[in-house]
Amino acid sequence: MAHVQLTRHLFTFFPQLEGRAIEVEATTVAEVIAELEKLAPGIAFYLCDERGRLRMHVNVFVGEERVTDRKTLSDPVGPDAKVFVFQALSGG
Amino acid sequence: MGERILVGTRKGTFVIERGAAGAFSTRLAGHAGQGVNYVVRDPSSDTLWAALGHGHWGAKLSRSEDGGATWRDASQIRYPEDARYLAPPMPDESGDAPGGTTLKDATLLKLWVIAFGAPGEVHVGTIPGGLFSSRDGGESFELCRALWDHESRGGDVSKGAGDATTHWFGTPASEGEFAPGIHSIVVDPRDSKRILIAISTAGVLESTDGGASWRSRTKGMINDYLPDPTAEWGHDPHYVTICRGNADHVWQQNHAGVFYSDDGAATWRHVSKPDVGVKFGFPVAVDDVDGKTAWLVPGKADMQRTTIDGALFVARTSDGGQSWEQLRSGLPQTHAYDVVYRHALDNQGDCLAFGSTTGNLYVSVDRGDSWTCVESNLPPIYSVRFA
Numbered sequence: 001m002a003h004v005q006l007t008r009h010l011f012t013f014f015p016q017l018e019g020r021a022i023e024v025e026a027t028t029v030a031e032v033i034a035e036l037e038k039l040a041p042g043i044a045f046y047l048c049d050e051r052g053r054l055r056m057h058v059n060v061f062v063g064e065e066r067v068t069d070r071k072t073l074s075d076p077v078g079p080d081a082k083v084f085v086f087q088a089l090s091g092g
Numbered sequence: 093m094g095e096r097i098l099v100g101t102r103k104g105t106f107v108i109e110r111g112a113a114g115a116f117s118t119r120l121a122g123h124a125g126q127g128v129n130y131v132v133r134d135p136s137s138d139t140l141w142a143a144l145g146h147g148h149w150g151a152k153l154s155r156s157e158d159g160g161a162t163w164r165d166a167s168q169i170r171y172p173e174d175a176r177y178l179a180p181p182m183p184d185e186s187g188d189a190p191g192g193t194t195l196k197d198a199t200l201l202k203l204w205v206i207a208f209g210a211p212g213e214v215h216v217g218t219i220p221g222g223l224f225s226s227r228d229g230g231e232s233f234e235l236c237r238a239l240w241d242h243e244s245r246g247g248d249v250s251k252g253a254g255d256a257t258t259h260w261f262g263t264p265a266s267e268g269e270f271a272p273g274i275h276s277i278v279v280d281p282r283d284s285k286r287i288l289i290a291i292s293t294a295g296v297l298e299s300t301d302g303g304a305s306w307r308s309r310t311k312g313m314i315n316d317y318l319p320d321p322t323a324e325w326g327h328d329p330h331y332v333t334i335c336r337g338n339a340d341h342v343w344q345q346n347h348a349g350v351f352y353s354d355d356g357a358a359t360w361r362h363v364s365k366p367d368v369g370v371k372f373g374f375p376v377a378v379d380d381v382d383g384k385t386a387w388l389v390p391g392k393a394d395m396q397r398t399t400i401d402g403a404l405f406v407a408r409t410s411d412g413g414q415s416w417e418q419l420r421s422g423l424p425q426t427h428a429y430d431v432v433y434r435h436a437l438d439n440q441g442d443c444l445a446f447g448s449t450t451g452n453l454y455v456s457v458d459r460g461d462s463w464t465c466v467e468s469n470l471p472p473i474y475s476v477r478f479a
Contacts, residue, residue: 009148013165042165046149049199050170056268057148087148 002026004036004083014040029060030073032083047085048073057088097445098140098160099453100128100435100475105142107160107479108445108453108466116455116466121160129204130435133479136211137229140479141166143203143216145267151203153216155230169216169224169233171198174250175240177220178258180270189253198222201267205435207277209284217274219266221245221291225303236303244294244308244325259325261293275434276332280339288342288357290329296344296357312360315348330374331434332357334383341383345376345434347394352413354383363413369400370407370416375437377444384412387439387460389432389446397431404428406446406460422463423454433474440478447473 004022011018017040024035030052037044047058054060054070061067061084067075077083097108098121105128107121127145134141140156142163153166175198178189189195202219209215214226216233222240224233241248246256262270276290285302288309295310314321315328328347335341344351349364349371364371369390379385388407392400399405403425405418424430430448437446444460447453451470454463 013149042168045168045170046146046152049150051173051197051199053199055148055150 001079002032002077002081002083004032004085006085007087009087010043010046010085013046014043016040017043026077028073028077029062029067029069029075029083032077033073059086059088060084061086096159096479097438097453097455098131098133098475098477098479099447099470099473100131100142101447101451101471101473102127103471104128105131105160105163106467106470108455116464118467122156122163123154128474129202130206130475130477132206132475132477134208134214136208139230141206141214141230143206145202151200151218151267153203153230166230167226167232169200169203169218171200171222172235175222175235176249177240177271178246178249178253178256179220180262190255191257193253193258195249195253196220201269201271202265202273204265204273204275205277207279209279209287213279213284215277215279215287217277217289219263219273220269220271221260221274221294223274223277223289223303238299238304239289239297239306242297242306259294260291261326263292265292276329278332278334278342280334281336282339286339288332288334290332290344292330292347293326293328295325295327296329296332298357309357310360311358312353312362313344313346313348313351314362315346317348331376333376333378335378335380337379337381338383341378343376343378343386345373345388347372350376350388350413352386354412361413363409365413365416368407368416368418369405372397373432374434375432375446377437377439379439380441382410385410386413387437387444389437391431398429399431402427402429404430404448406444406456406463408460419456419460419463421461422456422465424465435475435477436473438477443478445476445478447476449473 001023026032099106104124105122130143142154144152155166156163178193181194205217207215212229214230216224223236246258260272278288280286297306298309340356342353342357351360373390377387404423405420444456449472453467
């Protein structure tokens with residue numbers, strides 16, 4: 001099971017995810033987001049555009065490594081990996 | 093007096109209400125901290141709709157069924173997988189399509205305007221230039237293919253650009269890219285199949301069959317930034333609206349001036365009066381009954397985009413733009429640099445309201461003769477609509 005930690009910004013839109021341990025069966029980042037979508041319908045379109053690409057101002061890390069494939073999200077996710085979803089620091 | 097004014101700002105949705113005693117009250121009604129490009133009420137359902145621009149999470153539609161007390165995400169607008177368009181190249185792109193353009197996969201960059209037709213019809217204008225329509229009250233939206241594949245844009249380029257060329261340009265309002273945007277959607281109150289839209293930067297188009305076909309409505313419009321000032325395409329209307337009581341009267345604040353039509357946009361007349369400050373600006377409002385009466389909030393030329401000489405005024409005509417009055421009572425006349433965006437002026441009966449990028453909200457209950465500053469510290473205001 002991958003352990004997912006979300007930026008608290010997302011709890012504004014998906015309060016059902018706040019305060020709970022998010023664990024999903026996934027072997028790639030794409031599968032992580034697909035599982036998140038099952039838990040919180042609509043969240044995938046917050047993280048990715050309609051082409052399935054990570055939005056420009058969203059960062060995903062597997063462990064301490066930022067994912068490299070932002071187009072198809074093929075970066076592997078190990079059995080006990082920690083996956084972090086952050087907003088990029090780009091606001092004002 | 094309109095009972096409610098909906099205000100979309102860079103940091104949330106606000107509702108301004110006027111009580112029986114005439115006092116205004118303001119409340120933050122939702123989307124705190126979020127960019128709200130447009131907020132409007134569907135008169136047939138009483139639903140409030142908001143077009144959001146999350147800095148990180150993309151453009152989202154939001155709706156409220158309880159007057160703004162609570163909001164929820166609506167069905168979201170997505171460009172279909174095969175939606176592609178010819179775009180001006182970014183600096184790091186090759187521009188390998190004809191005319192130096194780049195064939196791009198469309199993704200939703202911005203939700204810019206929302207309009208309503210017959211009960212259940214919701215139209216949304218977006219960047220990069222797609223019109224999305226719903227016939228089921230907003231439960232689902234469909235890209236208007238006839239407009240998306242319009243010949244002026246190169247036709248259907250979903251399978252490749254070939255030798256197609258586009259006559260549409262872009263707008264800096266495109267959230268980091270340079271793409272065309274639909275900011276004005278006008279549905280004829282007499283016939284919901286007649287729709288006018290305006291695009292920065294392409295022009296004005298009309299459909300008389302509910303969006304199945306479109307033709308340009310730019311005859312009489314001029315520009316001052318293309319080799320041919322009367323070219324059919326490439327115009328930059330900033331906002332187009334109609335007289336709700338007489339929809340043959342159509343007004344347009346354009347980048348290059350003010351235009352008026354009394355034949356349903358078949359032909360336009362240039363009615364700028366630079367000697368009284370009427371030329372550049374973004375919004376225009378038209379009287380509900382008298383199509384010759386309109387209001388503008390002029391700015392100083394496209395190079396500056398501020399008030400003229402630091403003094404804010406509203407311009408009003410009652411003769412179809414032959415003459416203009418400057419209405420200044422109650423508006424700041426020194427060190428005022430308010431810019432009023434295209435959706436931030438509205439009217440209802442004798443009442444008008446407008447908001448500025450410096451967070452000021454002004455209301456008039458006497459057709460613009462005098463103004464009251466209702467709020468002066470709001471976030472930058474994008475949209476003002478009576479509800």
